[in-house]
Amino acid sequence: MAMIEIKNLKIHYPIRSGFFNRVTDYVYAVDGVNFDIEEGETYGLIGESGSGKSTIGKAVVGLEKPTSGQIIYKGVDITKKSNRSKIHYNKDVQMIFQDSLSSLNPKKRIRDIIAEPIRNFERMSDTEERKRVGELLDIVGMPADSMYKYPFEFSGGQRQRIGIARAVSTNPKLIVADEPVSALDLSVQAQVLNFMKQIQREYNISYLFISHDLGVVKHMCKNMAIMTRGRFVEIGTREDIYKDPLHIYTQRLLSAIPSMSPATREADLAHRKEVEHIYRDEESRYYNENGRVLDLKQISATHQVALPDSELEKLKGGLA
Ligand SMILES: Nc1ncnc2c1ncn2[C@@H]1O[C@H](COP(=O)(O)OP(=O)(O)OP(=O)(O)O)[C@@H](O)[C@H]1O
Numbered sequence: 001m002a003m004i005e006i007k008n009l010k011i012h013y014p015i016r017s018g019f020f021n022r023v024t025d026y027v028y029a030v031d032g033v034n035f036d037i038e039e040g041e042t043y044g045l046i047g048e049s050g051s052g053k054s055t056i057g058k059a060v061v062g063l064e065k066p067t068s069g070q071i072i073y074k075g076v077d078i079t080k081k082s083n084r085s086k087i088h089y090n091k092d093v094q095m096i097f098q099d100s101l102s103s104l105n106p107k108k109r110i111r112d113i114i115a116e117p118i119r120n121f122e123r124m125s126d127t128e129e130r131k132r133v134g135e136l137l138d139i140v141g142m143p144a145d146s147m148y149k150y151p152f153e154f155s156g157g158q159r160q161r162i163g164i165a166r167a168v169s170t171n172p173k174l175i176v177a178d179e180p181v182s183a184l185d186l187s188v189q190a191q192v193l194n195f196m197k198q199i200q201r202e203y204n205i206s207y208l209f210i211s212h213d214l215g216v217v218k219h220m221c222k223n224m225a226i227m228t229r230g231r232f233v234e235i236g237t238r239e240d241i242y243k244d245p246l247h248i249y250t251q252r253l254l255s256a257i258p259s260m261s262p263a264t265r266e267a268d269l270a271h272r273k274e275v276e277h278i279y280r281d282e283e284s285r286y287y288n289e290n291g292r293v294l295d296l297k298q299i300s301a302t303h304q305v306a307l308p309d310s311e312l313e314k315l316k317g318g319l320a
């Protein structure tokens with residue numbers, strides 16, 4: 001069941017220039033995307049830098065006002081501020097950021113950082129709050145006395161876990177995780193992802209998981225969208241995307257996943273070069289004359305791809 005629905009979301013930023021500082025053009029940061037996040041599931045949002053991922057994430061938590069479109073949660077459109085406060089949206093939906101060193105206030109102790117969202121919604125005694133912060137630290141595998149320290153006293157992976165503890169402090173239903181492990185090395189990434197999964201199972205949390213790396217999200221997401229230039233090029237289940245990628249941009253992102261085994265490294269590199277070559281040759285067919293991603297076309301019940309008609313015909317021919 002969908003817990004939150006994003007409908008035809010558009011976020012255009014004005015570009016101002018000239019002597020009169022007039023609006024001369026727009027950045028189409030997000031340009032008509034649709035998707036649902038299910039209860040207790042992870043939805044992946046994947047694309048390269050500048051594709052519009054964070055802008056979508058910010059709109060979902062209510063930090064960015066859409067140009068048009070709707071985000072429906074509990075039957076109301078939360079793009080309107082009054083609706084957000086009516087349903088305590090800011091308690092139900094939290095965010096984890098990529099860079100914990102700048103997103104956690106360096107002058108505050110961990111206790112205050114973690115308790116801050118709670119203080120906005122609940123009145124707790126000093127003892128109660130200390131107990132709750134201790135529990136939250138325990139959930140992410142950190143000792144209780146961490147609460148008396150400052151962010152700089154922790155490693156990147158530990159800080160990311162503190163960010164997770166803070167995000168879950170209000171018992172949220174949805175967490176927008178914007179590149180939560182991108183700043184960490186591989187072994188620490190796995191550890192943080194495991195904590196996120198464990199917490200998801202225990203508290204039935206949904207994630208909107210944002211990443212530029214299809215390798216990272218593979219074991220996290222049930223459904224996902226691949227995006228570029230503010231639009232989705234392909235959406236589907238994990239199987240659709242990893243086993244049957246149909247858009248040339250998805251294929252390119254998949255070939256960019258670093259190979260783990262030395263045995264296939266050479267072959268992977270050759271494959272990557274070949275895909276890159278095909279991408280350069282064929283790219284233009286996959287976008288319209290203004291460089292806009294084509295409309296999504298339904299391939300199966302779960303799989304939609306922004307294919308040109310010629311490719312769609314080929315696909316149908318192959319299926320027939
Ligand atoms: N406040 C803003 N004003 C104007 N343009 C913006 C603003 N915020 C983002 N943009 C532009 O919107 C586009 C999408 O940005 P966004 O931050 O969503 O990308 P992203 O996919 O999260 O990239 P990254 O992987 O680098 O974080 C970019 O071209 C960016 O320059």
Ligand SMILES: [Mg+2]
Pocket residue numbers: 053054055178
């Ligand atoms: Mg971003």
